[in-house]
Amino acid sequence: MAIPQLSSAQLESARAAATEARRARANLKEQVKNGDLSFTDALNKAVDDDTLSRIKVVDLLRAMPRVGVTRASEIMENLQIAPNRRIRGLGRHQVVRLTELFQ
Numbered sequence: 001m002a003i004p005q006l007s008s009a010q011l012e013s014a015r016a017a018a019t020e021a022r023r024a025r026a027n028l029k030e031q032v033k034n035g036d037l038s039f040t041d042a043l044n045k046a047v048d049d050d051t052l053s054r055i056k057v058v059d060l061l062r063a064m065p066r067v068g069v070t071r072a073s074e075i076m077e078n079l080q081i082a083p084n085r086r087i088r089g090l091g092r093h094q095v096v097r098l099t100e101l102f103q
Contacts, residue, residue, distance in 0.1 A: 021051045028052055029063040039064055039102040043095065046087045053088035057081055057098075064102070075101065 006014070028046065031037040037045070042060060046052035061072040076083055079097050081090070090098075 021054075024049075024051050025055050028055065029060060032060065032063040033065065035065065040099045043087065043098060047090075047095070050088075053086065055087050057085050057087055057090065058083060060087065 028037070028042055032039060032042045039060070042063075046055055046060070058072050058076055061067050061075055062069065067075075073083070076085075079094060079101070081094055
């Protein structure tokens with residue numbers, strides 16, 4: 001299957017949309033990092049938003065204060081969540097266990 005050829009206006013629109021999506025995801029992680037938003041609130045917000053649901057779970061965990069690479073990996077392993085899992089790919093039981101952990 002051939003890759004479709006996009007016009008320069010379509011390319012610019014796609015670039016702008018991608019930039020806005022990255023900013024929205026970075027903003028959510030920054031709010032969690034600063035303590036403006038709890039992990040549970042961020043998780044619930046991300047589940048309902050198509051753009052935010054593409055954040056990797058491990059990245060959202062690492063945005064938490066006092067959670068680094070090692071602790072995030074341990075949490076993911078203990079809750080049996082794959083390291084490359086995104087928020088939209090979480091099962092309902094995994095979401096419940098994550099929210100219980102950070103309440």
